[in-house]
Amino acid sequence: MKLEKKDLLGIEELTKEEIELILSTAESFKEVSERDIKKVPTLRGKTVINLFYEPSTRTRTSFEIAAKRMSADAINISVAASSVKKGETLKDTALNLEAMRPDCIVIRHPVAGTPAMLAGYLDSAVINAGDGAHEHPSQALLDILTVREKLGRIEGVKLVIAGDILHSRVARSNIIGFTKLGAEVRVCSPPTMMPPGIEALGCKAFTDMDEAIKDADVIMMLRIQLERQKSAFFPSVREYSRLYGLNATRLKKAPKDVIILHPGPMNRGVEISPEVADGPWSLILDQVTNGLAVRMALFYLLLGGPKPNYPRERRKPDRVSFDEGDAA
Amino acid sequence: MKKLFIKNGRLLDPATGIDGKFDIVIMDGRIASMTPPGKGGKDTGGEGGEGGEGGKGSEVIDAKGLLVVPGLIDLHTHLREPGFEYKETIESGTAAAAAGGFTTVLCMANTEPVNDNGSVTRLIIRKAADAPARVLPVGAVSQGLRGKVLTEMAELKEAGCAAVSDDGMPVTDGGLMRRALEYSTIFDLPVISHAEELSIAGEGVMNEGEVSTRLGLKGIPNASEDSMVARDIALAELTGGRLHVAHVSTRGAVELIRAAKKRGVAVTAEATPHHLTLDHGALKGYDTNFKMSPPLRVPEDVEALRKGVADGTIDCIATDHAPHSSVEKDVEFDAAANGVVGLETALGLVLKLVDGGVLELATAIRAMTSNPARAMGLDAGSLKVGSPADVTIVDLGLKWTVEPSKFRSKGKNTPFTGWKLKGAAVKTILNGKVVYSRAKK
Numbered sequence: 001m002k003l004e005k006k007d008l009l010g011i012e013e014l015t016k017e018e019i020e021l022i023l024s025t026a027e028s029f030k031e032v033s034e035r036d037i038k039k040v041p042t043l044r045g046k047t048v049i050n051l052f053y054e055p056s057t058r059t060r061t062s063f064e065i066a067a068k069r070m071s072a073d074a075i076n077i078s079v080a081a082s083s084v085k086k087g088e089t090l091k092d093t094a095l096n097l098e099a100m101r102p103d104c105i106v107i108r109h110p111v112a113g114t115p116a117m118l119a120g121y122l123d124s125a126v127i128n129a130g131d132g133a134h135e136h137p138s139q140a141l142l143d144i145l146t147v148r149e150k151l152g153r154i155e156g157v158k159l160v161i162a163g164d165i166l167h168s169r170v171a172r173s174n175i176i177g178f179t180k181l182g183a184e185v186r187v188c189s190p191p192t193m194m195p196p197g198i199e200a201l202g203c204k205a206f207t208d209m210d211e212a213i214k215d216a217d218v219i220m221m222l223r224i225q226l227e228r229q230k231s232a233f234f235p236s237v238r239e240y241s242r243l244y245g246l247n248a249t250r251l252k253k254a255p256k257d258v259i260i261l262h263p264g265p266m267n268r269g270v271e272i273s274p275e276v277a278d279g280p281w282s283l284i285l286d287q288v289t290n291g292l293a294v295r296m297a298l299f300y301l302l303l304g305g306p307k308p309n310y311p312r313e314r315r316k317p318d319r320v321s322f323d324e325g326d327a328a
Numbered sequence: 329m330k331k332l333f334i335k336n337g338r339l340l341d342p343a344t345g346i347d348g349k350f351d352i353v354i355m356d357g358r359i360a361s362m363t364p365p366g367k368g369g370k371d372t373g374g375e376g377g378e379g380g381e382g383g384k385g386s387e388v389i390d391a392k393g394l395l396v397v398p399g400l401i402d403l404h405t406h407l408r409e410p411g412f413e414y415k416e417t418i419e420s421g422t423a424a425a426a427a428g429g430f431t432t433v434l435c436m437a438n439t440e441p442v443n444d445n446g447s448v449t450r451l452i453i454r455k456a457a458d459a460p461a462r463v464l465p466v467g468a469v470s471q472g473l474r475g476k477v478l479t480e481m482a483e484l485k486e487a488g489c490a491a492v493s494d495d496g497m498p499v500t501d502g503g504l505m506r507r508a509l510e511y512s513t514i515f516d517l518p519v520i521s522h523a524e525e526l527s528i529a530g531e532g533v534m535n536e537g538e539v540s541t542r543l544g545l546k547g548i549p550n551a552s553e554d555s556m557v558a559r560d561i562a563l564a565e566l567t568g569g570r571l572h573v574a575h576v577s578t579r580g581a582v583e584l585i586r587a588a589k590k591r592g593v594a595v596t597a598e599a600t601p602h603h604l605t606l607d608h609g610a611l612k613g614y615d616t617n618f619k620m621s622p623p624l625r626v627p628e629d630v631e632a633l634r635k636g637v638a639d640g641t642i643d644c645i646a647t648d649h650a651p652h653s654s655v656e657k658d659v660e661f662d663a664a665a666n667g668v669v670g671l672e673t674a675l676g677l678v679l680k681l682v683d684g685g686v687l688e689l690a691t692a693i694r695a696m697t698s699n700p701a702r703a704m705g706l707d708a709g710s711l712k713v714g715s716p717a718d719v720t721i722v723d724l725g726l727k728w729t730v731e732p733s734k735f736r737s738k739g740k741n742t743p744f745t746g747w748k749l750k751g752a753a754v755k756t757i758l759n760g761k762v763v764y765s766r767a768k769k
Contacts, residue, residue, distance in 0.1 A: 012542075089659050111660035112544035113614030132662070134544030169544060196547065197538030 003301035007119040007126040010135035011177040019181060023145050025297035026290065032069055033292060043072040046103040046303050050076045051093075052129070053109040058264060058288070059129055059139075063106045066295035072103070072303070090114065094121045103303050107131075112169075125302040133167050138298060139263055140173035142291040144181065146283050147218055149290070150259055155182035160212045161203075162188040162244060163222030163271055164233070166195045170263045171222060175203045188212040189244065192233045209244050213254040220261040221246050221272045237270055247273035251281070259283050331355050332760055336365055337391025337721065341398055342690045343698035343710035352396065354717040357760035361713060387762070389755060391721055397693050398711050399431025399718030399758065401700040402671065403520075403598055404495070404574055404646035407433070407463070410451065411440025416651040416738045418452065421671070422459035424649070424737035426764035428671040429753030431718035432708055433461050433649075437468040438496040444468035444479045446487035453488045460756070460763035462718070464490040464706070469508045469519060473497050478508060485515040490704050493520030495574055496621075500526060502559055509569025518570040518596075518704055523556035523581065524622065533662055535608040535623040543611065545661060548623055554580035561588040564595055572703055573597040575648050577622035579632030586641040596703035598646035599633045601677035602668055602743060604686075606630070610743060616657045616664035617743045620650070634686050643699040645692070647674045651739020669739040673730055675722065677744070679751030717760040724751045726766075 003018060011019070032040055048067040050060050060076060067074035079093075090109075097105060104125040107115050112132030119126040130136040148154055159178050165171045165187045175185050179202035187198060188206040198205055206212035213219055224244075226237060234240045246260070260272075260281045268274050277284060332354040339350040339362065351367075353360040402425065408416035418435075425433045435452065437443035443452065449465045456463035467484035469492045471477045481492060492512060499505040499521070512519050529552040534540050536547025557573055561584055564571035576582060576599050588595045602620065607627045611618045618624060636642035650667025657664050678696065681687045687695075701709030708718060730747045732740035756764035 089655075091658050109660065111662040113661045116614050117660065132544045133546075172542075172544060195541035196536055196549075197541045200538040201542065 002304065005302070007115070008137055008298060008302065009116050009119060009126065009128045011137045011140050011173045011180070012135065014137070014180075016180055019141070019144065019177065022141055022294065022297050022301060023148065025301060026141070026145055026293040029296040029300070030290070030293040032296065033289070038069055039071060040069065041071045043067070043070040043299060043303055046072040047101070048072045048074045048104045048106065048299065049097060049102045050074060050129075051097070051105055051107045052076070052078050053080070053107070054130070056108055056130070059108065062288070062291045063129060063295050066292055067299055069292075070296055070299050072299065090118065091121055094118050098122050098124065104299065127298060127302070130169050132169065133172070134169050135173045136169040137173050137177075138291065138294055139170050140177040142287055142294045143174055143220065143261055143263070144177055145290045145294060146261065146287050147259070149286070150283060151217060154178060157183040157217045158186070158215060159183050159218045159220065160186045160188055160216045161220045161222065162209060162212065162246070164193045164224050164228065165189045165198060165222070166193040166233075167225065167228075168222050172201065174220065175201045179203065186212050186216070190234055190240070193228075209250065210253050213250070213258070216254050216258055218259050218261060219246060219254065220263075222263065223265060224267060224271050226267065226270070241270050245271055245273065246276050248275050248279075251276055261287060263287070330357070330760065331386035332717070332757070332762070333386050333388045334391050334396060334719065334721070335388065337394050337396035339396045339711070340690060340693055341711050342694035343398070344712070346711075347690065350396070352711070352719070354719075354757070354760040357717055359711055359713050359715055359717050362711065389721065389762075393723075393725075394754065395722040395724055397720050397722060398697040398709050399720050399756065400429045400675065400696045400753075401432040401706070401709055402430045402647050402649065402674070403434050403572070403644055403700045403704065404600075405433040405435050405649045405671065406438070406651065406667070407435040407452070408651060409439065409455065410448065414738075415653050418455045418459060418463065420736060420738045421649070421651070422456060422461040422463060424669070424671040424735060426460035426756045426758070427736050427753070428673070429675045429720040429722065429756055430461055430671060431720065431756060431758045432464060432706070433671075434464045434466050434490055434704065436466050436495045437493060438473060442468050442473050443489075444471050444473070446480075446483040449484055449487035449489050460758060462758065464488070464704075466490060466495070466520060467492045469494045469499055470504060475500050475504060478504070478511060481512055481515055481517055485517055489517070490706065491518040491520050491572065493522065493574065495520060495522045498522050498524045498526060498556060502563065505560060506563045506567060509563050509567040509571065513567065513569050516570070516705060518572045520572045520574050521556070521560045522574055523553050523560060525552045525556045528552040528555065532623070533619060534611055535625050537608060537626055539608045539611060543614065545611075550578040550580055550625065550629070553578045553622055554584065557581040557584050561585070561593060561595055564588075565591070565593050568594065571595045575600050575603065575622055575646070576633065576636070576642060577603045577625050577629060579629045582632045582636040582641055586636070589641065596643045596699075597636075597641070598644040598700075599637060599642045600646060600648045601670060601674045604630065604633055604637065604645070604681060605677055606743060614661050615743070616659070616661055617668060617741050617745070619661065619664050619666055620648075620668055621666035634681070637695055638687055638691060640691075643695065643703055645674065645678055645695040646700065647671055649737070649739075650741075651737050652741050653738070657741050667741065669735065669737050669742050671737060672735050673742060673744050673749070676728065676730070676749035676752055679724065680749055683750060717757060719757040720753050721755040721757070722751060723754045726750065726752045726754065728752055
């Protein structure tokens with residue numbers, strides 16, 4: 001079975017069945033990384049470009065290793081997001097890359113919607129590796145895989161996502177993904193970091209951390225950007241940590257067998273205390289391992305087999321017509 | 329003697345309350361007579377008369393089945409010249425205006441250099457001398473649009489400015505806005521407010537709400553506009569200056585304006601066709617053609633704007649015609665410029681509202697003719713014997729599709745591509761001269 005899509009732009013566009021397909025494919029690829037020779041020939045001759053407009057060592061490395069384990073050629077391009085200024089635009093960049101006929105472009109960009117824009121210009125598959133505060137679908141898929149492995153189900157699971165919901169693409173993709181599979185999702189943050197209308201995504205919003213976690217099965221802590229303090233989203237790191245940080249004392253208010261996730265990188269001692277991050281509840285490193293498997297699955301499902309001819313909408317610029325002829 | 333005879337049309341002039349069949353005779357750029365069909369006397373140049381159909385050298389337009397209205401007036405156009413001629417020029421912008429049925433446009437001051445002194449105003453007026461639409465520049469409120477020092481309004485007025493505005497930027501300093509409203513009373517110059525509290529709008533790129541949350545784009549709450557409209561109304565009340573609120577987009581602003589008018593404050597307001605027809609849900613595809621300032625709001629705001637135009641709280645419909653090139657629009661959403669073109673789609677969109685029962689035809693035409701003239705104190709927007717013959721002839725039944733490639737504007741940035749509209753200007757007459765005729769299919 002294949003994923004009947006050219007691109008993976010967000011969890012929102014995936015059906016429940018497609019999510020299940022990606023997860024089961026990922027499970028089967030986990031074994032490849034346990035082998036002595038960690039490579040399969042599946043995507044030999046395919047070219048994957050990692051186009052990163054934001055620094056991200058772990059996600060980029062994960063995509064790169066995933067491509068290489070499938071025998072694809074992986075090229076990394078790191079660029080400063082500069083198309084704001086006049087000059088070569090993202091579209092120019094895209095069309096130049098396209099002219100070199102890659103099979104897949106993995107893009108991370110600080111502006112929401114940019115992968116969708118790129119996908120409209122390109123024949124190659126586009127995978128969204130994080131766009132602004134919009135989506136980070138491969139992260140949500142690896143989180144779902146991790147929880148499913150541990151708990152054996154997603155249906156009915158109570159998941160709390162805590163931290164800077166406003167700026168988090170991880171939060172959005174996870175809310176959408178987990179609720180699609182039947183989980184109950186709660187988000188918890190100070191009201192200054194709670195986006196308006198978040199409940200329309202199918203979750204419940206909390207400002208009291210203790211209340212949110214009291215019967216949770218999973219707690220996902222988000223990284224807090226310390227510079228947000230300057231923009232008055234919270235008065236001090238100390239107060240943020242006191243109200244929303246997850247430490248051993250607070251963890252006692254959650255069920256004993258609760259599991260902890262963090263998409264990383266962590267601010268130890270801010271949103272998560274070291275004893276929680278390294279404790280028996282933590283699945284943080286399992287997430288990283290599963291991330292590799294999910295990305296191998298995505299490459300396989302999008303690039304395996306002959307290139308399909310999916311109908312798509314191209315955003316071609318309008319051509320100006322000069323034969324107007326109806327002037328007075 | 330140059331004569332033009334418009335016969336058999338349905339004349340609708342909300343300013344005078346005329347709605348009926350009239351023959352119009354235009355001589356030397358002015359209305360010579362308006363009479364019921366065939367009733368024109370010899371002196372006034374009716375049929376058979378000197379200026380009528382039989383007269384030598386007269387041009388006859390048979391407007392049978394067509395609507396004849398005063399030339400449309402747009403209070404809010406960006407012509408981009410001088411400085412940004414790659415986006416639009418006075419020539420291309422006024423051609424677009426004429427094609428949209430507009431005979432008069434007020435052009436905003438955010439050019440390069442800024443229209444903050446008489447020489448820029450005079451340059452614009454000189455370049456527009458032979459344009460197919462009358463161009464009335466709007467001077468800046470503050471020098472360089474920097475919000476620090478008032479412009480020399482006497483000079484701006486003398487050079488031909490019809491109003492002042494820092495449009496594109498709010499006048500952030502309340503003290504300066506107070507002085508602008510006070511000082512402008514000497515010349516009876518309206519002050520047009522771009523009502524946006526930047527400290528609340530922050531880095532927002534669309535309306536703040538469920539859709540911005542879903543898309544992960546930064547939002548601008550209604551409070552950004554509401555608070556500034558409240559401030560400006562209070563300042564107009566304090567100073568007696570004439571305030572015109574540009575591109576109203578929120579239900580809160582409509583309420584504030586309604587209450588202020590009841591108290592007798594000299595405030596007028598405009599809404600754009602796009603804010604009257606689209607809501608924030610339209611941004612779901614990240615198409616930068618839907619990025620504008622103020623942003624598209626929620627359906628409740630659209631509804632409030634529609635009611636506001638219907639009951640006269642919002643006096644005018646203005647385009648905020650903001651042409652951009654692909655350099656500004658074919659980029660990442662956050663980086664894309666705000667604005668949409670509007671001159672060539674405005675009438676069709678407004679008539680769609682009429683067709684949908686949202687607005688009475690007379691209300692819609694009033695909002696595009698006599699009300700804008702009244703708001704700016706212009707002697708225009710109505711057809712009277714002796715007045716300049718600015719006339720727009722509209723075919724209410726003409727069906728057409730919005731195709732940006734056919735725009736006369738250099739800007740193709742419209743959110744309405746592919747929309748099927750009914751009703752369009754088929755002839756635009758400026759000073760008695762036909763400046764635009766729609767080609768017959």
